[in-house]
Amino acid sequence: MIINVKDNWVDFDKPVRMTERQIKDFKKFIQEEFNTSEIKYVKEKEPNREGIEVHQKKWEAWEMVALFSGEDTPTLEKKLNRNSMSIQMMGQKIVFEVLAWAKKRGRAIPPTQKDIEDFLGENQ
Amino acid sequence: MIIQGNKGSVDLESPIEATELQKDRFINFFKANYNAVKIVEVRSFRSIRLNPNRMFLRKFIDEEIPFLLNLDNPVGKVAESLGRPIMTVAKKRGELLPTFINWTIKANRNMVTEDMDKLIADFIEYQKKYREEKKQIRKEGKNKDKRIKELQERIEFWKSSKKREELETFARFGKIEGNVDDLINKKIIEFQEEIGKINLNLKKSEL
Numbered sequence: 001m002i003i004n005v006k007d008n009w010v011d012f013d014k015p016v017r018m019t020e021r022q023i024k025d026f027k028k029f030i031q032e033e034f035n036t037s038e039i040k041y042v043k044e045k046e047p048n049r050e051g052i053e054v055h056q057k058k059w060e061a062w063e064m065v066a067l068f069s070g071e072d073t074p075t076l077e078k079k080l081n082r083n084s085m086s087i088q089m090m091g092q093k094i095v096f097e098v099l100a101w102a103k104k105r106g107r108a109i110p111p112t113q114k115d116i117e118d119f120l121g122e123n124q
Numbered sequence: 125m126i127i128q129g130n131k132g133s134v135d136l137e138s139p140i141e142a143t144e145l146q147k148d149r150f151i152n153f154f155k156a157n158y159n160a161v162k163i164v165e166v167r168s169f170r171s172i173r174l175n176p177n178r179m180f181l182r183k184f185i186d187e188e189i190p191f192l193l194n195l196d197n198p199v200g201k202v203a204e205s206l207g208r209p210i211m212t213v214a215k216k217r218g219e220l221l222p223t224f225i226n227w228t229i230k231a232n233r234n235m236v237t238e239d240m241d242k243l244i245a246d247f248i249e250y251q252k253k254y255r256e257e258k259k260q261i262r263k264e265g266k267n268k269d270k271r272i273k274e275l276q277e278r279i280e281f282w283k284s285s286k287k288r289e290e291l292e293t294f295a296r297f298g299k300i301e302g303n304v305d306d307l308i309n310k311k312i313i314e315f316q317e318e319i320g321k322i323n324l325n326l327k328k329s330e331l
Contacts, residue, residue, distance in 0.1 A: 001158055001207045002185065003151060004139075004166045010150045011139035013164065014182040015127075015174045016207040018134050022157065026134060027126065029153050033146055036125045040137060043176045044129035070226025073219060088218025092199065095221045100195055102236050109235045110225065 057082070059090055061116040067091045068098070068110035097123070127174045132209070135174035159205040160187035182208065184216055186252065190244050192217050193224060223251075268322045275315045282311050 002013035018026060031037050063080050073084045080087065101119050102109050111119070127135040142150060154161045162185055172178055184192075191202050192213065203213040227247055228235050235243065281287055291307060294300045300307065 002162050002164050004164050006166050009139040010142055010147050011169045014180045015133040015135040017132050017209045019204055038125045040127045042129055044131045044133055045176055045179045070222055070229050072222055088215050091221050092214050092217035
């Protein structure tokens with residue numbers, strides 16, 4: 001997160017996403033430090049997902065292996081016939097889980113299809 | 125003073141005027157509760173604030189990369205610590221990982237046996253260098269494009285009747301030696317050769 005400062009002024013570079021607890025803490029801090037409890041509630045603009053249909057296609061072991069190939073998302077999109085969102089979501093999930101598993105089991109990275117099958121066998 | 129969005133985004137209605145002490149406390153509050161907090165001195169502050177008509181895209185900064193690549197933290201925890209939506213963090217992780225894996229493979233590094241913090245630090249360093257090199261190449265490319273344009277304009281000028289008349293006048297008064305046509309062709313070839321050399325270097329730097 002970037003906090004912008006200029007002379008005796010402070011500001012967020014962009015709005016910050018906070019959990020309920022973080023919002024509560026922030027309000028408390030502002031109240032104590034700047035003696036104000038003014039809150040303006042607004043509706044946030046959401047990304048336009050109109051017309052986007054979600055079809056979940058099961059991930060195969062060989063596809064998971066491809067996520068470790070180091071190829072960029074556009075290449076993987078073509079290779080796996082999946083969209084970038086699907087690849088990035090699965091990538092961030094499976095790569096971390098397989099890495100943690102490989103460290104525990106002493107397996108190499110990038111994994112082979114056999115490694116992924118073992119991983120899935122242990123985690124399903 | 126605070127603007128609170130219905131999805132959990134929080135903004136300030138305007139910059140906060142603060143004493144040095146308050147400013148330090150504001151910064152320390154965020155440094156204590158969030159990761160990768162960077163302080164930037166600015167000339168002016170943004171005018172557009174959280175509102176129903178505008179989405180704000182927060183570019184990821186290098187300081188966030190170690191947290192995005194940290195194996196021990198689930199995506200929700202990382203998002204919370206960076207003050208970002210879970211979806212944005214998940215998407216960025218998914219985008220960053222292939223680059224990271226690709227780099228470990230090419231650099232012959234081992235994600236399983238090596239110290240992950242060191243590995244990530246080296247990766248960030250590599251990315252910084254890569255970006256700088258790209259920037260330099262783009263800059264050189266721009267300068268070369270400018271030079272090519274200049275040379276093309278010169279070629280056109282040497283092909284023009286105006287230049288020919290000027291050279292013919294010089295030739296009549298014995299200021300230049302040789303045939304005017306030969307001189308024009310020689311000069312045009314020189315310019316074309318320089319353009320060829322620039323293009324060749326551009327191609328090499330793109331590889």
